[in-house]
Amino acid sequence: MGLFVQELSLVDFRSFGHREMALGPLTTVLVGPNATGKTNTVEALQMLTAGSSFRRPTPRQLVREGAPAACIGARLAGDGRVVDVRCDVTPTRRQFSRNGKKCQASDVAGTLMSVLFSPDDLSLVKRGASHRRDEVDDFGRQANRGYANVLVAYQRAVEQRNRLLKDEHPDLDLLDAWDSSVALGGATLLAARLRLFSRLAQKTTRVYEEISAGEPLVCAYLCTLGPAVKGLSKDELRDLFAERLAAAREEDLRREQTTVGPHRDDVTFLIDGRDARAFGSQGQQRSVALALKMAQVELCAEIVGERPLLLLDDVMSELDLSRREAVTRFVQRGIQTVITTTNLGYFSPDLLEAAEVVRFGE
Numbered sequence: 001m002g003l004f005v006q007e008l009s010l011v012d013f014r015s016f017g018h019r020e021m022a023l024g025p026l027t028t029v030l031v032g033p034n035a036t037g038k039t040n041t042v043e044a045l046q047m048l049t050a051g052s053s054f055r056r057p058t059p060r061q062l063v064r065e066g067a068p069a070a071c072i073g074a075r076l077a078g079d080g081r082v083v084d085v086r087c088d089v090t091p092t093r094r095q096f097s098r099n100g101k102k103c104q105a106s107d108v109a110g111t112l113m114s115v116l117f118s119p120d121d122l123s124l125v126k127r128g129a130s131h132r133r134d135e136v137d138d139f140g141r142q143a144n145r146g147y148a149n150v151l152v153a154y155q156r157a158v159e160q161r162n163r164l165l166k167d168e169h170p171d172l173d174l175l176d177a178w179d180s181s182v183a184l185g186g187a188t189l190l191a192a193r194l195r196l197f198s199r200l201a202q203k204t205t206r207v208y209e210e211i212s213a214g215e216p217l218v219c220a221y222l223c224t225l226g227p228a229v230k231g232l233s234k235d236e237l238r239d240l241f242a243e244r245l246a247a248a249r250e251e252d253l254r255r256e257q258t259t260v261g262p263h264r265d266d267v268t269f270l271i272d273g274r275d276a277r278a279f280g281s282q283g284q285q286r287s288v289a290l291a292l293k294m295a296q297v298e299l300c301a302e303i304v305g306e307r308p309l310l311l312l313d314d315v316m317s318e319l320d321l322s323r324r325e326a327v328t329r330f331v332q333r334g335i336q337t338v339i340t341t342t343n344l345g346y347f348s349p350d351l352l353e354a355a356e357v358v359r360f361g362e
């Protein structure tokens with residue numbers, strides 16, 4: 001079954017003084033009133049598995065008010081292995097370690113992959129393009145260390161090019177050099193992202209059809225380099241990107257930013273041929289978000305050969321009965337899942353019987 005989180009320890013993290021908890025290998029339900037630390041716990045689990053938090057906090061925000069530092073740690077166990085992951089946080093920095101050895105967040109990411117689904121994600125379809133790009137990239141970062149490096153290298157190249165575009169009299173030779181770097185980094189990122197997206201899209205379509213009793217969904221990647229990118233090799237992508245950068249140079253100089261490239265791409269969802277963002281009902285949009293998350297869980301198992309940790313933060317109360325049932329069926333396929341809720345009434349007796357229930361605010 002692969003690794004799972006066996007124990008979690010939180011010291012001066014967010015609202016916690018000191019809390020330790022054991023998690024079940026399958027479902028753990030964290031139940032308690034509002035503001036009792038359930039989401040904080042999910043955040044700690046995400047940090048210790050994905051190496052980052054969905055709230056994108058500063059280190060200071062993670063340390064309990066009035067405390068000098070925080071420490072979170074988890075014991076991951078399974079298949080005869082034990083891995084201790086820990087993160088020490090001061091108001092100015094985070095330091096990860098694995099089995100007692102200091103390491104980077106990117107070394108921690110993917111030791112045990114995690115997929116988080118929170119109420120914010122329910123509007124993934126409706127929100128701006130950056131949220132959908134981040135969704136694919138955050139997954140890629142955990143799935144493959146190389147993906148994280150490629151993403152950072154490209155982002156840096158774009159930043160440098162943008163800085164130069166803001167100069168009063170930009171050095172055009174230097175701009176040529178940055179164009180080459182951006183084209184190369186962008187082509188590498190785009191090739192990796194398109195590969196990942198295509199697998200994710202196929203699964204999302206299938207899961208969506210299951211949830212929605214057969215409604216056809218198409219997930220498409222909208223590339224600012226044009227629709228011709230599909231099937232191109234990395235070298236061809238680089239050449240195409242270089243051409244587009246040259247063509248966009250006047251415009252980029254005027255707008256003082258790089259207007260084409262994977263940092264501007266988007267993803268679209270078509271239900272029965274119509275854009276879910278503009279035409280989908282709220283229920284359809286939520287089902288797409290749910291399908292996208294479930295697809296990530298399935299894809300983790302394929303890519304790394306292990307099931308991920310699924311974190312469901314208060315989503316049950318936001319879903320209607322049929323979607324709750326779809327989540328429950330999915331969770332019961334043997335995935336370690338941590339679900340937060342204020343109300344155990346959202347769960348079937350079957351699920352609760354097999355689950356570890358951890359109470360908050362008592």
Ligand SMILES: Nc1ncnc2c1ncn2[C@@H]1O[C@H](COP(=O)(O)OP(=O)(O)OP(=O)(O)O)[C@@H](O)[C@H]1O
Pocket residue numbers: 013014015016032033034035036037038039040041060061062063064065314340342
């Ligand atoms: N650095 C910090 N120091 C002290 N308290 C903090 C810190 N960061 C967050 N908190 C507190 O943690 C509490 C929120 O906890 P959390 O978001 O985990 O609640 P929750 O149990 O998920 O609630 P809900 O059911 O409403 O989602 C808030 O009261 C917030 O003020």
